[in-house]
Amino acid sequence: MKTNPKGVFLAGAAMALAWAPTAATAADPIRIGQVAALSGASAQSGEAITRGLQIAIDEINGAGGLLDGRMIELVQRDDESKPPKGLLAARELIYNEGVAAIIGGIDSPVSLAIVPLANQEGVPFMGVWAAATGITQNDADPNYVFRVSAVDALVDVKLLNYANGAFGAHKVGLMLINNPWGQSNEKGLEAADEANDKVEIVGTEKFESTDVDMTPQLTRLKDAGAEAVVLVVNAPPGAQMMKSRARMGWDVPVVSHWGISGGRFPELAGPTAGDARFVQTYSFFGDQGPAGKKVLEELKAKYGVAGPEEVVSPVGTANAYDAMHLLGMAIEQAGGTDGDAVREALENLDGTYEGLIKTYEKPFSPDDHDALGPDDYVMVRYDGDRIVPAE
Secondary structure, eight states: OOOOOHHHHHHHHHHHHHHHHHHHHHHHHHEHHHEESSSSSSSHHHHHHHHHHHHHHHHHHTTTBBBTTBBBBEEEETTTOOOOHHHHHHHHIIIIIIOOOEEOOOOHHHHHHHHHHHHTTOOOOOSSSSOOGGTTTOOSSSEEEESOOHHHHHHHHHHHHHHHHOOOSSSSEEEESSHHHHHHHHHHHHHHHHHHHHHHEEEEEETTTTOOOOHHHHHHHHTTSEEEEEEEEOOOHHHHHHHHHHHHHOOOOOOOOOGGGGOOOHHHHHHGGGGGEEESOOOSOOOOHHHHHHHHHHHHHHHOOOOGOOSSSHHHHHHHHHHHHHHHHHHHHHHSOOHHHHHHHHTTTSSEEEEEEEHHHHOBTTBBBBBBOGGGGGGEETTTTEEEEOO
């Protein structure tokens, strides 16, 4: 029987086409979504998160990528610090961009809006700044939301302890932004107060993000005998609070959550910006471990940072860097990008990761999706535009 050369060619072509999708899939990048404030007053925090992610991604890709050579590709969306924008961005990343996971940004209300979608669609969502307790403790089963960042319930214990230990304050007043993040901290601070015999909350005041004069709230706290003010807010309204405090001539110590480090707080607050002490998960000042030295060198090379004093919003960079490496480990351990497999891998990570913030060994579990605890927090302040250790 004669062989038809043309038929042989067509059969070979068909076989080649049959193999083509598999080869292309194996070479396809792993798309990771980022939802953060990339414009507006909190854009500095979004840039810090981007830097941490990109440095980690470049390291992973430079080492050969994941899953036998697949490169990681970062796909960004700007949430403008608005929950509806953040939810729309997450939908676009999941439905249109096919991301394997989403890494979230600064604002707790935005993250809280994304949580139900991530759990509904089975897409891992890794928080790297927003600290509202309910982001990870969301009652979903299974829960696809993880965090490498501070947690309000634990930060609140730190803030009260610091107000007492650093300033000898026994009576504390609360100044809280009137949104879900403020509500999360109100519960956390009240719980921390009940467990702390040395500190008493003597007043709780709320304010809006658009308020420019907080003298009435501060006056009520002063009249209640507050010896320190615990502040929970992002940079622009936080700066307005500091200005109101200055206008009153009240030099009460201010102990703050880290939201004030996510924007142009020193510029907006003026000369008293350095009076506020606030919490962070990492400082590039002081002796650095191997990861710290490496990241600082990459910040210098890629972004022109002269030294630790020029690292903007360092918590965003540090959290995002460690989170991306942990997520990469989970994808590799899962053997693919299936959301359920990646979630299970995160809950049961093998091996040890020598990270920037700390050494991670089984950072998550099925019951605990927060990788950092109170021992991982440090207190800092502004010195001009620089974030420096508080002590």
